[in-house]
Amino acid sequence: MDVEEAGGRVMDVEEGAGGAEVVQLLNLWASPFAMSCAIALNIKGVAFTYVDEDIPYQKSPLLLQSNPVYKEVPVLIHNDKPVSQSLVILEYIEEAWPPSWDAAGGAQRAALLPGKARLNALARFWAQYGNCKFIETGLKLMKKVGEEHEAARRDIVEQFFWFEKGLAETAAESAGGGNAGPFFFGNDCPCLPDIVMASLVSWKETYESLGAFTFPGPEQCPRMHRWLSAMAQLPAVTPAVPDKARLLTHCTLFREAVIQAAAAAKS
Numbered sequence: 001m002d003v004e005e006a007g008g009r010v011m012d013v014e015e016g017a018g019g020a021e022v023v024q025l026l027n028l029w030a031s032p033f034a035m036s037c038a039i040a041l042n043i044k045g046v047a048f049t050y051v052d053e054d055i056p057y058q059k060s061p062l063l064l065q066s067n068p069v070y071k072e073v074p075v076l077i078h079n080d081k082p083v084s085q086s087l088v089i090l091e092y093i094e095e096a097w098p099p100s101w102d103a104a105g106g107a108q109r110a111a112l113l114p115g116k117a118r119l120n121a122l123a124r125f126w127a128q129y130g131n132c133k134f135i136e137t138g139l140k141l142m143k144k145v146g147e148e149h150e151a152a153r154r155d156i157v158e159q160f161f162w163f164e165k166g167l168a169e170t171a172a173e174s175a176g177g178g179n180a181g182p183f184f185f186g187n188d189c190p191c192l193p194d195i196v197m198a199s200l201v202s203w204k205e206t207y208e209s210l211g212a213f214t215f216p217g218p219e220q221c222p223r224m225h226r227w228l229s230a231m232a233q234l235p236a237v238t239p240a241v242p243d244k245a246r247l248l249t250h251c252t253l254f255r256e257a258v259i260q261a262a263a264a265a266k267s
């Protein structure tokens with residue numbers, strides 16, 4: 001199947017057996033990286049099935065075959081062809097299911113990027129910051145002990161403030177600062193950095209509990225708190241993020257095991 005993109009390039013997206021597209025997401029229910037891919041597929045209206053992995057305990061042959069380099073989820077398998085690394089997957093989703101508009105200019109299929117080179121670069125910058133800094137720091141609150149855990153507690157608060165600034169600055173650059181929506185670029189619809197950070201809807205309290213700290217409140221970070229409540233209500237987000245209590249219990253138990261293992265290694 002050839003898919004005509006908005007910009008006129010033609011992408012070759014092969015069909016699955018019988019002509020239907022087959023889209024699978026190799027997943028770990030608690031993974032913030034996998035959540036972002038599910039949210040992007042939901043935003044695009046792409047039907048997919050989850051294939052749940054038991055990470056880190058048991059990795060299926062399908063995962064090991066489809067992501068032999070990293071052996072991590074998420075992996076998107078589109079008509080038998082795997083794509084891995086969540087940022088790469090998000091860009092792939094944008095290309096494979098490109099934005100489209102109706103005659104009145106309304107979005108039929110949403111765009112994950114703002115569409116202009118400068119704004120696309122900003123979107124990718126904040127998406128990468130979310131993926132490689134914020135989420136990685138958050139996971140250290142669960143996996144690390146001692147000085148590394150202390151550093152993660154400090155870093156994640158600083159990173160939260162950077163997102164407050166990022167929301168303000170991208171809104172100011174977009175449409176001459178005229179956009180007043182809750183998401184990046186002052187938009188009413190989420191784009192790449194919003195999608196990368198969306199797991200915070202379910203992870204916020206878990207990060208706070210794992211690190212024994214509290215994120216800055218609405219008086220210090222009004223944009224982030226507005227962003228969080230808007231994100232939590234999106235129909236594309238709610239089915240893709242786990243129950244907060246289940247997540248907290250799972251991560252607390254995982255952390256207890258990490259602390260015990262570290263203590264045993266010392267003695």
Ligand SMILES: N[C@@H](CCC(=O)N[C@@H](CS)C(=O)NCC(=O)O)C(=O)O
Nearest residue numbers: 031033055056072073074085086087
């Ligand atoms: N940079 C990767 C990170 C993916 C990642 O860390 N996935 C974790 C689950 S949250 C995983 O599969 N880890 C494998 C393991 O623990 O062995 C991405 O953005 O996709």
